[in-house]
Amino acid sequence: MTHEQIRQAIRSGWPFFGVTRQGQVMARYVPYGPVFRWKRNQMIPTPLQGEDLLWWLLANDEGEEP
DSSP: OOOHHHHHHHHHOOEEEOOOSSOOOEEOOTTTOOOEEEETTTTEOOSHHHHHHHHHHHHHHHOOOO
């Protein structure tokens, strides 16, 4: 999935599975459930939802670039 597709999937509330530009795996398994991300060999639910999660992705993008 492209970064924009991941953002749309987060907004839609439907299940998805994708990898961000930084290689982070993100997924939602049930409609309108939490978004999970891959960290330290496990999928953990993110405490952020919707637009807050999109802000988190944007901030993460900015922090990763040289």
